[in-house]
Amino acid sequence: NAGVIQTPRHKVTGKGQEATLWCEPISGHSAVFWYRQTIVQGLEFLTYFRNQAPIDDSGMPKERFSAQMPNQSHSTLKIQSTQPQDSAVYLCASSLALRQNTLYFGAGTRLSVL
Amino acid sequence: GDSVIQMQGQVTLSENDFLFINCTYSTTGYPTLFWYVQYSGEGPQLLLQVTTANNKGSSRGFEATYDKGTTSFHLQKTSVQEIDSAVYYCAMRAYTNTGKLTFGDGTVLTVKP
Numbered sequence: 001n002a003g004v005i006q007t008p009r010h011k012v013t014g015k016g017q018e019a020t021l022w023c024e025p026i027s028g029h030s031a032v033f034w035y036r037q038t039i040v041q042g043l044e045f046l047t048y049f050r051n052q053a054p055i056d057d058s059g060m061p062k063e064r065f066s067a068q069m070p071n072q073s074h075s076t077l078k079i080q081s082t083q084p085q086d087s088a089v090y091l092c093a094s095s096l097a098l099r100q101n102t103l104y105f106g107a108g109t110r111l112s113v114l
Numbered sequence: 115g116d117s118v119i120q121m122q123g124q125v126t127l128s129e130n131d132f133l134f135i136n137c138t139y140s141t142t143g144y145p146t147l148f149w150y151v152q153y154s155g156e157g158p159q160l161l162l163q164v165t166t167a168n169n170k171g172s173s174r175g176f177e178a179t180y181d182k183g184t185t186s187f188h189l190q191k192t193s194v195q196e197i198d199s200a201v202y203y204c205a206m207r208a209y210t211n212t213g214k215l216t217f218g219d220g221t222v223l224t225v226k227p
């Protein structure tokens with residue numbers, strides 16, 4: 001079991017460009033979560049899916065950010081017109097989707113917007 | 115709303131020192147409580163979790179007790195080692211929520227040899 005896989009590990013974009021981050025959850029896990037990590041804000045919840053359906057996107061910025069889960073083996077987080085304040089580590093996690101089950105995190109994608 | 119408070123942003127100890135990291139939470143009902151540890155260059159990983167109030171969780175010498183009365187879940191270790199140097203996050207899954215975790219701000223632990 002390779003764990004949660006996130007690609008790329010590092011991404012550098014220019015201001016105004018689009019960034020797409022990929023996540024492959026652990027096989028058999030039906031819940032996928034996205035978090036953003038910064039020094040100032042810590043670990044912030046963005047959104048999560050269960051059985052590919054969006055359940056809670058209360059943490060997603062209303063503009064420019066979108067997340068999808070087209071199939072059970074991957075999810076994407078897309079940021080349009082990236083801004084320097086979007087620079088962060090974006091973490092994906094998966095779980096078996098039961099209340100007591102553990103979240104398993106990937107190593108994250110470090111996004112740097114110049 | 116739901117929140118988790120870790121007051122100590124940084125803790126520096128020497129090997130074999132006692133570790134204590136404060137964590138308090140605010141929510142309705144009975145949450146599930148967690149401690150996650152994050153090593154440099156990695157994502158957070160579960161250290162321990164407790165679902166039932168007044169129970170204790172333990173792992174790798176770390177312990178935390180779910181105290182419903184004081185709404186606390188402090189992390190302790192009797193004798194830290196240099197390899198314990200990492201960032202420690204207290205987290206909570208609210209009773210009403212089947213998914214997301216709410217994290218504290220994290221505590222950077224540095225253990226000097």
